[in-house]
Amino acid sequence: MTTEPAGYAHAYATAILRRGREPMPPAGFTPDWGDAPRRGKYYPDAAAFPLPAPASADAPLDTALRPDGDADEPFTTRLLAGLLRDSYGLLGRRLGVQANTDLAALPSYAHANWHRGTASGGGLYPCSVYWVAGPGAGVLPGVYYYAHARQAVQRLMAGDVTDRLNAAVGRSEPATQFLVIGVKFWQNAFKYNNFSYHAVSMDVGTLLQTWRLWAAGQGRRIRPVLWFDQAAVAGLLGLDPDAEALFAVVPLTWAGHDRADRADGVLPSGPVRVRHTDRERSRTRLDFDLLQRVNRSTAAAVRRPPVGALADAGAHPAPTH
Numbered sequence: 001m002t003t004e005p006a007g008y009a010h011a012y013a014t015a016i017l018r019r020g021r022e023p024m025p026p027a028g029f030t031p032d033w034g035d036a037p038r039r040g041k042y043y044p045d046a047a048a049f050p051l052p053a054p055a056s057a058d059a060p061l062d063t064a065l066r067p068d069g070d071a072d073e074p075f076t077t078r079l080l081a082g083l084l085r086d087s088y089g090l091l092g093r094r095l096g097v098q099a100n101t102d103l104a105a106l107p108s109y110a111h112a113n114w115h116r117g118t119a120s121g122g123g124l125y126p127c128s129v130y131w132v133a134g135p136g137a138g139v140l141p142g143v144y145y146y147a148h149a150r151q152a153v154q155r156l157m158a159g160d161v162t163d164r165l166n167a168a169v170g171r172s173e174p175a176t177q178f179l180v181i182g183v184k185f186w187q188n189a190f191k192y193n194n195f196s197y198h199a200v201s202m203d204v205g206t207l208l209q210t211w212r213l214w215a216a217g218q219g220r221r222i223r224p225v226l227w228f229d230q231a232a233v234a235g236l237l238g239l240d241p242d243a244e245a246l247f248a249v250v251p252l253t254w255a256g257h258d259r260a261d262r263a264d265g266v267l268p269s270g271p272v273r274v275r276h277t278d279r280e281r282s283r284t285r286l287d288f289d290l291l292q293r294v295n296r297s298t299a300a301a302v303r304r305p306p307v308g309a310l311a312d313a314g315a316h317p318a319p320t321h
Contacts, residue, residue: 008297012290016198024194024290031191032284039125041145041184041278046154048147049139054082059217072221074255075177077138079218080131081151087210088129088148090114116148118210121199126187127207128244130237134162134176136256143237143274156237156274164236164272165249168229175251180233181207181224184244184278185295186285194290204247211250224248230299238274242287245295 015024055078075083085091094113113123120126129146131153133139141160144153166174181204188203189196211222228249234241 008293012197012294015290016195019195026193026288029193035190035282035284037184037187037190037280037282037285039187040148041128042281043145043147043154043156043276043278046145046156046276048150048152048154049144050150050152051081051084052078054085055079055218057082057086057214057217061217064213064217072253073219074253075220076255079220080177080252083211083214084129084146084148085151086117086214087207088116088118088125088127088146089151090149091116094123119206120203122188122191124188124191125203126183126185126196126200127203128182128184130156130180130182132162132165132178132180134160136176136254156276157272159272161236161272164232165251168232169225169249169251170228171251175254177252177254179211179250179252180237180246181248181250182237182239182244182246185291186243186280186282189286189288189291190282193286194288196288197291197294201247208248208250221253222250224250236273238277241299242292242295245299 015022055076092115094115115123116125118125125148129148131144131146132142133144134141139153140155140158141162142158143156143161145156147154162174162176162178165178165180183200183204185196185200188200192199208222208224215222226248228246230246231241233246233249234244237246239246
């Protein structure tokens with residue numbers, strides 16, 4: 001592939017298109033299923049808080065596909081709980097008859113396969129969902145990770161850091177609540193190696209569209225920001241950008257939006273970051289050169305227009321990913 005950083009994305013896309021005739025490296029790669037990672041992040045030392053009973057999501061499909069004009073009713077914690085459960089929560093076990101080779105193992109709980117509301121290639125579900133909560137959400141302001149298996153959130157950091165999110169996305173009208181979508185590459189790359197960047201990009205798209213449809217059915221709007229200061233947000237979340245990249249920041253219109261309530265949980269100025277780190281189950285974690293190169297090149301801000309203009313217009317140009 002080209003050595004010019006700006007050309008990696010184009011060269012990677014070309015390699016994806018030609019992989020049927022020119023296989024992508026590494027040649028002869030075989031996943032180590034016995035050393036596979038978890039399908040979500042595991043924070044053993046972070047306190048967990050169950051989300052409230054989700055609000056009813058019953059709505060005609062026509063409402064979700066053709067929402068009513070520019071209506072954007074505010075979210076509540078119960079609606080957020082419903083959005084997360086219906087999109088990325090574990091809704092049931094897959095025990096149906098099908099042609100996959102793992103059919104015989106599925107009845108065993110250790111090998112159980114679960115289904116969610118969002119489509120995913122291979123059922124690996126590599127997206128991480130973070131809730132950056134400001135005042136007015138009924139929880140202590142801070143950074144939370146959505147623990148999908150428990151329909152709960154784990155607090156990774158206490159304190160209102162929404163000013164940093166507003167600065168990273170260039171919003172002129174500050175928001176008090178954000179969802180952030182990241183991808184921990186190893187959760188997908190252990191199986192798909194260098195091909196995984198292509199696969200996880202589609203997973204992010206299916207998750208965002210699920211949120212859009214769900215929210216539209218409730219008279220709400222999901223307006224993801226795909227071009228933002230990824231380094232600043234990754235630093236805040238304490239992430240290694242080579243291991244987990246951030247693909248989207250979603251500001252939420254929130255009930256009881258009041259910036260005057262910021263006194264609860266305000267952090268001092270200066271460097272602030274999440275100190276919790278997730279515990280990896282895999283004993284061996286591999287790095288893949290093409291994946292790392294395309295991730296670094298797409299995360300770089302090249303000829304980036306003023307973010308304030310993008311956010312104010314609600315536009316979504318060529319994203320950082």
